[in-house]
Amino acid sequence: MHKAGFSGGVWLNEPSRWSIDGDRLMLTTENETDFWRETYYGFVHDNGHAYLLPADDGFTALLRIRADYTANFDQAGLMLYLDDSHWLKCGVELTDGDRFLSVVVTNGRSDWSVCQPFRELDDFRLRMTVKDGSVLVHASRDGHTWSMLRVASFASSARYQVGPMACSPSRAGLEVAFSDFSIGPASTEPLHAEM
Template structure:
């Protein structure tokens, strides 16, 4: 299983403005779009935008993300989707005036972790490996040196959907360019460097 580009994808909550040009997907978000389930805030939001492609268990997906985050909770990145109660989103989220690399894992209810292994986040890359009920998420500024963001348990399934995701809970019109998207066999790189 190897795939590059956005052919064969389908929208979860299609926005009004989007285009595919070669290997680039450009999206402008709708107002108050988000993905979240219950934890702390007490609400369920399922109206964020995700352009998803099928992938069998045991894959690594990679994506380049470019955007200018200006409003609280602006976000863009990569989504793993099984159903409305089981999904993961990872990428940049603007929170209280600062940009963080963020991972939300939802297994019935959402959790949220943030980190800043690097601060230059207008143009970055994500790598997600899904295998046997586990998800490993990395981010990189240049596609060469990768920082681990999360190791998480996730609902085991023979097949998932994966692809670019963006939301703007506090406004409309976040413009994001996604490119260099690929799905391939699960990475066999070790999680930790030899000591």
């Protein structure tokens, strides 16, 4: 299994403005869009934008993301989707006036973690490996040096959907360019470097 580019995807909450040009997907978010389920805030939001492609269990997805995050909770990245109660989104999120690399894992209810292994986040890459009920998420500035963001448990399935995601919970108009998207066999790199 190896797929590069965006052909064959389907929208979860299609935005009114989007285009595919070669290996680049561009979109502009609609007003007050987000993905979240219950935890702490009590609400369920499932109107964020995701362009999803099929993938069998045991894959690694790569994606490059470019955007200018200016409003609270602006976010863009990569989504793993099984159903409306089981999904994972990762990427940049602007919160409390700063940009963080963020991972939200939803297994019935959402949890949220943030970190800043690097601060240059206008143009970065994500790598997600899904295998045997686990998800490993890395981020990189250059596509060569990767920082681990999360190891998470996730619902096991023979088939998933994965692809670019963007939301703007406090406004409309976040413009995002996604590129260098691929789905291939699960990475065999060790989780930890040998000491």
